[in-house]
Each structure stands twice: as C-alpha cells, then as structure tokens.
Amino acid sequence: MKELVINNLHVSVEGKEILKGVDLTIHEGETHALMGPNGNGKSTLLAAIMGHPRYTVTDGTITLDGQNVLEMSVDERSRAGIFLGMQYPQEISGVTNSDFLRAAMNARRESPVSLFTFIKEMEKTIQALQMKEDLAHRFLNEGFSGGEKKRNEIVQMMMLKPSISMLDEIDSGLDVDAIKIVADAINTLQKETNMALMIVSHYERFLELIGPEYTHVLVNGKIVLDGDASLANKIDTEGYDWIYRDYNITPASVEPKKRPTVSLGTCAVSQQMRKGEKK
Amino acid sequence: MISLTNNTEITLTDGYSEYEIDTSQEEMNLSFIANGKAEVFIKIKNGNKIVLHTTANEDAEVTYLLWDECKTKISFEENHSVKRNAIVNIAYGEINQNEMDRNLRINLEEENAKASLSSATLTSVKKHYDINVTSKASHTFGEMKNFSVVLDGGDYYMNAVGAIEHGAIGSESHQTSRALCFDPEMNAKIIPVLLIDENDVKASHATSVGRVDEDQLYYLQSRGLTPKQCTALISTGYLLPVTEVIHDEELKNVLKKELEEKINKLCSM
Numbered sequence: 001m002k003e004l005v006i007n008n009l010h011v012s013v014e015g016k017e018i019l020k021g022v023d024l025t026i027h028e029g030e031t032h033a034l035m036g037p038n039g040n041g042k043s044t045l046l047a048a049i050m051g052h053p054r055y056t057v058t059d060g061t062i063t064l065d066g067q068n069v070l071e072m073s074v075d076e077r078s079r080a081g082i083f084l085g086m087q088y089p090q091e092i093s094g095v096t097n098s099d100f101l102r103a104a105m106n107a108r109r110e111s112p113v114s115l116f117t118f119i120k121e122m123e124k125t126i127q128a129l130q131m132k133e134d135l136a137h138r139f140l141n142e143g144f145s146g147g148e149k150k151r152n153e154i155v156q157m158m159m160l161k162p163s164i165s166m167l168d169e170i171d172s173g174l175d176v177d178a179i180k181i182v183a184d185a186i187n188t189l190q191k192e193t194n195m196a197l198m199i200v201s202h203y204e205r206f207l208e209l210i211g212p213e214y215t216h217v218l219v220n221g222k223i224v225l226d227g228d229a230s231l232a233n234k235i236d237t238e239g240y241d242w243i244y245r246d247y248n249i250t251p252a253s254v255e256p257k258k259r260p261t262v263s264l265g266t267c268a269v270s271q272q273m274r275k276g277e278k279k
Numbered sequence: 280m281i282s283l284t285n286n287t288e289i290t291l292t293d294g295y296s297e298y299e300i301d302t303s304q305e306e307m308n309l310s311f312i313a314n315g316k317a318e319v320f321i322k323i324k325n326g327n328k329i330v331l332h333t334t335a336n337e338d339a340e341v342t343y344l345l346w347d348e349c350k351t352k353i354s355f356e357e358n359h360s361v362k363r364n365a366i367v368n369i370a371y372g373e374i375n376q377n378e379m380d381r382n383l384r385i386n387l388e389e390e391n392a393k394a395s396l397s398s399a400t401l402t403s404v405k406k407h408y409d410i411n412v413t414s415k416a417s418h419t420f421g422e423m424k425n426f427s428v429v430l431d432g433g434d435y436y437m438n439a440v441g442a443i444e445h446g447a448i449g450s451e452s453h454q455t456s457r458a459l460c461f462d463p464e465m466n467a468k469i470i471p472v473l474l475i476d477e478n479d480v481k482a483s484h485a486t487s488v489g490r491v492d493e494d495q496l497y498y499l500q501s502r503g504l505t506p507k508q509c510t511a512l513i514s515t516g517y518l519l520p521v522t523e524v525i526h527d528e529e530l531k532n533v534l535k536k537e538l539e540e541k542i543n544k545l546c547s548m
Contacts, residue, residue, distance in 0.1 A: 050501055053493065078503035090498035094516025100499070103512055107503040139516070156502060 001081050001163035002065050003027045004049075004196065009060035011041075011048045018044045020221035021060070026164065031190070031197040033207055033232050036218035037240050037251050042200045043087060045218065046166045050084040051077050064164075079108045083162030085153040085170045091141040097152070098122060098136040101159050108160070125158045128185050130178075146173030154182050158189055164196040171206040183209035204236040217243060220252045280322070283309060291317035291341055295527060301325045310334070313341040313365070318527040320344045323353070330356045335365035337389075342368040344530055346537065347375050354380040361385065361392035361419075370521050371398040372534060373406055374541040383410040387419035387450070394420070399521035400427035401514060401542060403465075405434040413442040414450035414480075423454040425469075426521060428514040430545070431462035435469075441482060442474040451481040458488045459517050461510055514542050 004026045011019035018041050026032055034042050048055045049062060051074040062069040064080055072080065092100070101122065106112045113121075119136075126135050129151045141149050150170050157165055167186070171179050183206060190197060201207055215231040216223045219240070224247050225231065235243075244251065280297045285307045293315035300307065301324040310332040311319070319341065323329065326349060335341050339362075347353070361367050373379055385394045400406050412421035421441055429435045441452035452475070458467040471484040491513060499509040518538055522531045 052497055073506075074497060074500040075503050075505050078501055084501055086498070086501075090492075090495050092495055092499070092513070092516070094519060095512050096516075099516075100502070100512065103504055103508060104502040107505070107508065160502065 001028055001196065004069075004082075004164055005061075005063045006045075006049070007061045007063075009045070009048065009062065010058045011044055012056045012058050013044070013054055017058070018055075018221055019048065022218070022221070022223055024216065024223060026196045026198060028163070028196055029190070029194040030214065031199065031210060031212040032214045032216060033210075033212035033229075034198055034200045034216050034218060035232060035235055040219050040252050041221045042218050043168050046084055046168050046198070046200065049077075049166060050074060050082060075107070078104075078160075078162075081163030083157050083160060083165045085150075085157055085165065085167040087168040087170075087172070089141050089149045089153055091139075091144070093139050093142050095140045096137055097140055097155075100140050101156065104156070104160060121159060125155050128158065128181075128188070129155055130181050131155065147175065147178055150174055151178065151182060154185050158185060161189070161193050162195060163193070164198070166198040166200075168200050169202065170199075171201050171203050176205075179203070179206050180209065182206075186210060204232070207232050207236075219243065219249055224249055283307070283321075288312065290314060291319065291339075293317065295529065296320070298322070299324060300329060303327070306330060308332075311341070312336065313339040313367075316340045318342045318344075318530055320346070320530055320533065322346050322348060324348050325351070326353050327351075328354045328356065331358070333357075333359040333367060335359070335361045335367050335392075337363045337365060340366040340368075342370075342527060342530070344370045344372065344534055346372040346534070347377070347379060349375065349377045349379075352378040355382065357381070357383040359383075359385045359394065361387050361389075361394055363389035364391045365389075366393040366395075368394070368526075369396040370534065371396070371400075372521070372538065373398065373400040373402065374518075374538060374545070376402065376404050376545075378405045379407070381408045381410070383408070385410075385412045385421065387412070387414045387416060387421055387447075389416045390418055392416065392419045395422045395424075397424040397521045397523065398426070399518040399538065400425070400435060401430070401518060401545060402427070402435060403430040403432045403545075405436075407434075407436040409438045411440040411442065412452065413440075413444065414447040414452060415444050416450075417447055418449040419447060420451045421453070422451075423456070424520060424523075425454075425456040426518050427458045427467070428517055428542075429458055429460045429465045429467045431464050433460075433465040433467070435465075435467040437469045438472070439470070439484075440472040440474060441484070443477050443480050443482065445476040447477050448479045450477070453481075453483045455485045457486070457517070459513070460488070460490050511543050515539055518542070 006024040009022040215227045217225040280299045282299045288310045291313040295318040297320045299322050306328045308330045313335045427435050439454050443450050456469045467488050469486050471486045473482050522534050
C-alpha cells in the first residue's frame, strides 16, 4: 500500500452520528497515534475503516491506493491489507487458532501455505510473543485472559502481515513486560514490511515504545488537532482540557468506561445508545 | 468393506470392521452381538428402513460409527441392550442431504452398563431424531451429545429422553444438544427430557438453539475469510466434538476427514 485516505468521513450507529467529518491520510511506513477522550469516536473510526456492519458511513470516502474501501466487504478489506487488532477479540469455540490462521493466510494467497512453513512460522511468532506453546491447538481466544487475547491479536497480525495495522487499545490488559514484548513485535514487523500503523492507546509507555511520528486528537467526532510525537507527550502530562479551552470545543459527554455488553461495541457507540435510552 | 444383507446376525469380537448397507429392500434387519472390544464402521449408501439391534454382552465394548450417505429418504429403528459392565458408543454422521428419521432406544439393562451417543448433523432438509437412553439397573451411565448445523431450508428435530428407572441407584444421565443456524429460513427444535424415578442419581442437560453471532462472523471476516469460509470453519468446529465418542484413532480420523470435506463442499454451494 502507498496510502490510506479518509475524507470527510461521517459515521452513524443506529441513527446516531458518531463521526462528523474526519480527514486523515496515512502513508506506507508511517505511525500515527489517535488520541482523544473516551467516547469521542476513536474506536468508531477504526471499526468503520474495517467495515463493521453496525457502522453506517453516511458521507465521505475511504480509499486505499485509490481503491474505494467503502465498496469492499469486510473480508475484501482484510485481503487488501487492512488489519484491525480489536479491543475485545471474540472467543470462538471449536475453531483452533492454527486452523483459523491457516485459513486466513490461505485466503490471501494464490496457493495454500505448506503445513511445514506454517508450523515453523507459527512457532516463531508464538515464541516472539512469549505465549504458551499450546496456543496453536487451543480454540480461538476461548478461555484466554485479557492479556493473552491481546497478544493473540498481535500473533495474527504477525502471521498475516498487513500493509496497514490499526490497533485499538491493544495494550490494555497487558502488564509492563507484556507491553514491551508486544511493542517489540510490532516494531519488528513494521521494520520488515514497512506497514503503516494507527494506534489508539491511553498509555504513554506503549506510545513511547512504538514512537508515533504523528498524533491526531479526535474530539466529538472530529479531528481537532494534528501534531507530532510531542503532542502525545503534552496530552499525557496535561490532559485534554487545554485543547477544549484553546480550540473552544466541547467533548462528547464522558461517562465512566464500562465494558460494553455488545462485545464489539465501542465507547462512543455505547454512550450514544445509553443516551438514546434515557430520552 | 463387507456388504450387509437382510436378516444378518453378526457376532463381534475384538477388532475393527467395516460394513456397507446398499439395499433397495423395504426393510433391512440387522443384529450385532458384541462379546469383545469392537469398533464398527457402517456406511449407509442406500436403504429405506433399517432395523438395527445390538446386544452388548457382559464386559463387551462396542463403538459404532454410522455414516449416512444416502441420497433418498431413510428411517432407522434402533435398539441397543447393554449388559453388565458393557459399553456401547455410537456416533452418527448425518452430513448428507437426505430426509432422515431415527428412532433409537438404548437400554442400560444391568449394573455398570454404559452408553455414549453423539450425533453430528448438517442439513438443509428434514432430519428427525427420537432418542431414549434408559437406566434400568444400578450404577449405569448414559450420555448424549447432539450437535447440528441447520442451513437454509433445514428442519431439525431432536427429542432426547434420558430416563432413570426406580431402583437404578447411583446411575447418571447426561445430555447436551445444540443447534446452530445460519439462515432465518430454517426450523430447529430440541426437546430435552429427563425422566428420573430414583433419588440417588446424577443427571444434567444443556440445550441451545441459536444463530451464529454477528460479531463472531465479523471477527473471522476481518481476517480475510469469506462468509462461506466462516460458515465452514464454525460448522466444522461445532460438529467435530462428535468424534470424541470414538476412541479408535483410525476411525476418528476417517470421520474427521469426511466431516471436513462434506462441510466444505456444502458450505461452498
């Protein structure tokens, strides 16, 4: 991929507008941090790029090297090189990690990957992420701890080698050591493949390890501020209040973050829905 | 593979054997008498009504795999008697597209008799099961595991009865039945029944009928799998537990391979 271009993107969920005109361009090899208070649309942006069926794009465009992403199905987007490391990965009983990963790898290849190559690659990746050896034979995310699920997302990313990876709070649920392991794996892959990265994270430590060149602040469905790595640092020490003040904006109301009951729902969405219920 | 004919009586001793049913007769009667540790693979290619009787004698252990490959409507009438310390394991593969009616009764007749049955069904037509496992003596054990994937146009009916009669102390009766649906145009019904007439027993049942979770599909798709590949992968994972009843590795692999091939074929249609 050369570039992913998002232009004037408006996204609604069940009639509620979450994104209100987002513009963003990401080039090959670049690392972008997407910041902003909870419930202001970060996860929605990533889910809309991936094509989650519950998210409706009402206006704007997304193109990948000129190709219209919005016309593609979710699986086509994945095969085109887009990857989303999810905040709440699904558990799928009966389907082993290895069967799933082999199928996913074969889906993007002309001829199927040989069993030997696959096993070698899988072993290498499991080792890099320091996961238990039996990972390949366990059912997909079933009974995994929060941290294991997140690491398994990175295992998948390493095996599928996307050209753009979007990681949605991939560091939450990871302890200090695991954050380092995951960040190392991401950096290694980026060096190897020159993939683009879009990171949503609340942890300065993780962002420090990944080292984003660009920072974007998403407030109330719009990117209100773009900057370099120093912007992420400033937000880490000073929070968002100065942005609201200096740019005269009001964030979407922030409620305590809860794990949504709809497993892939996001904060902005669940907030909008809760608001809707109250009315 | 030995072709079976009407009114055959077969005595099973230790070892693995394969049979085939390919008949146009109105009714075919078969009986098996198990004395040793036997694994039996029966492939049904053609038939109208199959009547199957088993007597598992003291200390015998018989494991069946009944694999339905018929193209036309078929019915089964089965009766399995399990004697002292004997075990009967039965696995059904109903991954074909013919109408099927199964009436099954397993009687745990003497102390320590055990029976495990499992069925794997993937269907877009009618598949009806009436099954009953009854404990008639003390310390017997019965379990049923039914897994089904019901596709567009499918009609799945599972009436599963686990019974423990008065006096069958220390017996257990367990059942799990699950139906997974991909399309709205289908019919799946599971009726779990426990009939317990004794106090000192263990019994359980678990049932679910549901559609594939939209978020699960999205998750798999987001890794590049087409909706059809997702269906096949989820179905395979769902139906594969049927092989757990089989202990023989060879037979287990036959079933797994056939299951995967059939599912992939059906799901790519």
